[in-house]
Structures are given as structure tokens and as C-alpha cells.
Amino acid sequence: MSTWLQTLISTPVIIAGLVGISAAVYAKRYSSIQPIEQAKEVNAALHSDTGTAKMAQAAASVMSPPSTELAPPKLDPISPSDLAQYDGSENGKPIYVAIKGRVFDVSPRGEMYRKGQGYNVFAGKDGSRGLGMSSLDPKDAVPDISTLDEAQLKTLNQWEAFFEKRYNIVGTVAKE
Numbered sequence: 001m002s003t004w005l006q007t008l009i010s011t012p013v014i015i016a017g018l019v020g021i022s023a024a025v026y027a028k029r030y031s032s033i034q035p036i037e038q039a040k041e042v043n044a045a046l047h048s049d050t051g052t053a054k055m056a057q058a059a060a061s062v063m064s065p066p067s068t069e070l071a072p073p074k075l076d077p078i079s080p081s082d083l084a085q086y087d088g089s090e091n092g093k094p095i096y097v098a099i100k101g102r103v104f105d106v107s108p109r110g111e112m113y114r115k116g117q118g119y120n121v122f123a124g125k126d127g128s129r130g131l132g133m134s135s136l137d138p139k140d141a142v143p144d145i146s147t148l149d150e151a152q153l154k155t156l157n158q159w160e161a162f163f164e165k166r167y168n169i170v171g172t173v174a175k176e
């Protein structure tokens with residue numbers, strides 16, 4: 001009697017103990033070590049020369065498909081100060097992003113470009129240098145790309161191709 005009762009009482013205790021230990025091992029493995037490894041990988045990928053180029057390719061294939069209803073490109077001149085009016089700070093107004101002097105209407109992706117959102121740094125301006133550098137720093141979001149090396153120019157070109165597939169071209173950046 002006492003033997004099986006002891007077994008009955010002790011088995012759940014043993015099981016609970018084992019479950020507890022496995023849970024602790026699992027938690028340690030997946031909640032502390034792995035995310036750090038993952039973060040390192042994401043960080044390394046994005047800071048490598050082709051990081052954002054890869055992201056552009058991945059985004060193009062995994063995210064919403066390229067629009068099949070793009071309008072013919074418009075090449076009307078838009079001055080930098082006019083362009084700045086379309087910086088996503090006003091609800092309901094189009095949002096423009098220029099790359100290498102061509103202005104894309106990114107309004108369909110307002111959730112990424114309007115004020116307060118991650119990529120607002122590129123809105124209302126030509127921030128080609130920042131795109132090439134994989135930088136979200138506002139000081140890098142300028143049109144001058146003469147500082148970019150070959151790999152950065154390639155990244156910029158990948159972004160340009162990504163935008164061409166997705167967004168209408170509504171003008172070209174003119175001199176002020």
C-alpha cells in the first residue's frame with residue numbers, strides 16, 4: 001500500500017520536476033539565447049553591404065505583389081520645396097519619395113511613410129544617399145549620392161527597381 005501510494009504521489013512529482021527542468025532549459029534556450037542570435041543575424045544582414053538590397057528583394061517577393069496598374073510615368077518638374085509638401089504630415093494628402101531625381105507616389109503605403117512611421121525619413125524629399133547606405137538617419141537622407149561606394153550604389157539601384165514596380169512616378173525633382 002505504502003509503496004504504490006508513494007509511487008502515485010511521487011510520479012507526478014517526478015513528472016512535474018522533469019517538465020519543470022525541460023521548461024527551464026527550453027525557456028533559457030529559446031527566450032534568452034536564440035533571440036540574441038536572431039537579433040545578431042538581422043543586424044548583420046541589415047548592416048552588410050547588401051543587407052537592405054536583400055530586404056528589398058525579399059519585400060518585393062513576400063509582401064504585397066507589385067501593382068499591375070501603374071500609370072504611365074509623369075516627368076513633370078517638382079521643386080524640392082513643393083516635394084516637401086508631400087512629406088506625410090498631413091492626413092489625406094499624397095506622400096512622395098524621390099529616388100535619383102524621380103518622384104514616386106508612395107501614398108498606398110502611408111502606414112510606412114506618414115509622419116511618425118519608420119520610413120517617414122524618406123518622405124517629401126530625395127533621400128537616395130540614405131537608401132544606398134541602408135540608413136534611416138535624417139542627415140543621410142539627401143540626394144547627393146557621390147559619396148556612395150559601388151555596393152551602396154547597387155543597394156540604391158535595388159531600391160529604385162523595387163519602387164518602380166510598386167509606385168507611380170509622378171514627376172522629377174527640379175532645381176528650386
Ligand code: HEM
Pocket residue numbers: 042046052055059063064106109112119130131132133134135136159
Ligand atoms: C531591423 C531593421 C529593419 C527591419 C526589420 C526592416 C523590415 C522591413 C520590412 C518587413 C519591409 C517590407 C514592408 C512591407 O512591404 O510591408 C521593409 C521595407 C522597407 N525597408 Fe526596412 N527594415 C529594417 C531596416 C531598414 C533600414 C535601415 C532601411 C534604410 C534604407 C530600410 C528601408 C526600407 C524601405 C525603403 C522599405 C520599402 C517600404 C515600401 O515602400 O514598401 N529598412 N523593411
